[in-house]
Amino acid sequence: MFNFKTCEKPPCNTYICGEGPFCFRHSPNKEDLYKSCLASLLGDSDVIDLSITGAEFENLTLPKKGFVSSNMAWCTFRDIDFSACTFITSFFDFCLFENCRFNGINSRYSIFSGSKMIGCDFSGSSITHTNFVGIDTLNCNFGDCDLYYSNFGTSYLRDTDFIDCNLKKADFSHTNQRRVSFRYSNYEEARH
Amino acid sequence: MRIYQHFSVVGFCNTYLIGSKKGSEAILIDPGHVDTELIHLIESNEFKLKHVLLTHRHKTHTAGIGTLAKIYNPTIYASSFASYEYPVKPISDHQVLTLSGLEVEVIHVPGHSLDSLVYKIDHALFTGDTLMCGRVGTTTGYREQALLLQSIWKRVMSLDENILLFPGHGTASKLRIERMFNHQLLELGAITKERQNWRETE
Numbered sequence: 001m002f003n004f005k006t007c008e009k010p011p012c013n014t015y016i017c018g019e020g021p022f023c024f025r026h027s028p029n030k031e032d033l034y035k036s037c038l039a040s041l042l043g044d045s046d047v048i049d050l051s052i053t054g055a056e057f058e059n060l061t062l063p064k065k066g067f068v069s070s071n072m073a074w075c076t077f078r079d080i081d082f083s084a085c086t087f088i089t090s091f092f093d094f095c096l097f098e099n100c101r102f103n104g105i106n107s108r109y110s111i112f113s114g115s116k117m118i119g120c121d122f123s124g125s126s127i128t129h130t131n132f133v134g135i136d137t138l139n140c141n142f143g144d145c146d147l148y149y150s151n152f153g154t155s156y157l158r159d160t161d162f163i164d165c166n167l168k169k170a171d172f173s174h175t176n177q178r179r180v181s182f183r184y185s186n187y188e189e190a191r192h
Numbered sequence: 193m194r195i196y197q198h199f200s201v202v203g204f205c206n207t208y209l210i211g212s213k214k215g216s217e218a219i220l221i222d223p224g225h226v227d228t229e230l231i232h233l234i235e236s237n238e239f240k241l242k243h244v245l246l247t248h249r250h251k252t253h254t255a256g257i258g259t260l261a262k263i264y265n266p267t268i269y270a271s272s273f274a275s276y277e278y279p280v281k282p283i284s285d286h287q288v289l290t291l292s293g294l295e296v297e298v299i300h301v302p303g304h305s306l307d308s309l310v311y312k313i314d315h316a317l318f319t320g321d322t323l324m325c326g327r328v329g330t331t332t333g334y335r336e337q338a339l340l341l342q343s344i345w346k347r348v349m350s351l352d353e354n355i356l357l358f359p360g361h362g363t364a365s366k367l368r369i370e371r372m373f374n375h376q377l378l379e380l381g382a383i384t385k386e387r388q389n390w391r392e393t394e
Binding site for chain 2 (some may be wrong): 001004006013014015069089091093108109110111113114129130131133134149150151153154169171173174
């Protein structure tokens with residue numbers, strides 16, 4: 001799991017980035033941290049135990065990357081291609097995802113809660129046991145996804161498709177939906 | 193610290209395997225069902241399973257104990273409020289255990305059952321059936337529900353909101369997420385408060 005030490009700058013209690021005593025936002029060597037994070041995102045090996053919060057990423061292709069036990073909460077992702085990536089027990093809560101592609105991803109026990117997703121495509125993915133509680137979506141596509149045991153409770157869904165999905169044990173309770181399609185999906189097997 | 197989550201379709205229970213590093217001693221929380229996948233998880237990390245922590249007595253969280261005892265013979269820790277057909281080390285509220293080189297804080301959160309315990313290991317909270325992603329645990333009546341909500345607000349929600357939450361069922365979360373989006377916690381919390389105010393003004 002990523003380092004649980006929190007930032008030394010009071011009153012910030014965000015998890016630290018890298019080895020230093022500060023979180024990414026309060027770190028004096030922000031640029032170096034960003035560069036090393038970018039290198040691990042674009043490198044060949046999986047991203048394991050990485051923690052970077054509040055960073056911004058743009059125009060990247062991360063093919064078949066594995067994110068394991070990492071924390072990228074409060075980050076901004078614009079035009080990022082996460083296609084065929086694997087997410088295991090990784091935290092992407094309160095992030096902004098704009099025009100990101102998540103085609104054919106494999107997500108288990110990961111967290112996207114409180115994030116805003118605009119124009120994101122998750123189609124053809126296996127997204128089980130994943131936390132989407134409190135997300136805001138606009139023009140998103142979850143078509144042909146296995147969403148077994150994933151939780152979308154209290155989310156605000158607009159122009160979002162869940163076409164031909166497995167929704168067994170998924171949770172859509174207390175969601176606010178407009179122009180949301182569950183065509184060919186087993187919505188009746190989800191909690192709503 | 194390494195945390196591995198294992199899901200079993202028998203009882204739909206999450207089991208957690210925690211160890212400090214590969215080859216170290218390990219702790220298992222809530223063995224609802226032991227299958228080859230869980231054994232593989234333990235063995236592939238070369239963990240020496242020494243301790244099992246139970247969040248409460250319900251079968252869906254304890255049914256795998258028999259198999260584990262035969263293979264690893266771990267020490268089982270459970271609430272002193274419950275009795276078991278196998279030997280357990282009774283533990284109680286506020287106790288701090290040092291197991292496999294990790295500090296485990298025991299928090300008693302009754303409501304779902306009288307013996308419900310929450311374990312805090314570093315910044316990870318293993319809540320069993322007390323607090324889950326988007327909802328609170330089921331209860332057998334209004335009094336138990338009020339007790340559960342009171343216990344959650346007092347003992348769990350008072351902790352640092354960055355703490356990671358690993359429940360007995362459903363997806364992982366963070367305390368901040370539950371504080372903001374747990375509909376049941378927010379709604380029922382308001383109702384309980386209203387009831388309390390109504391009683392006070394009587």
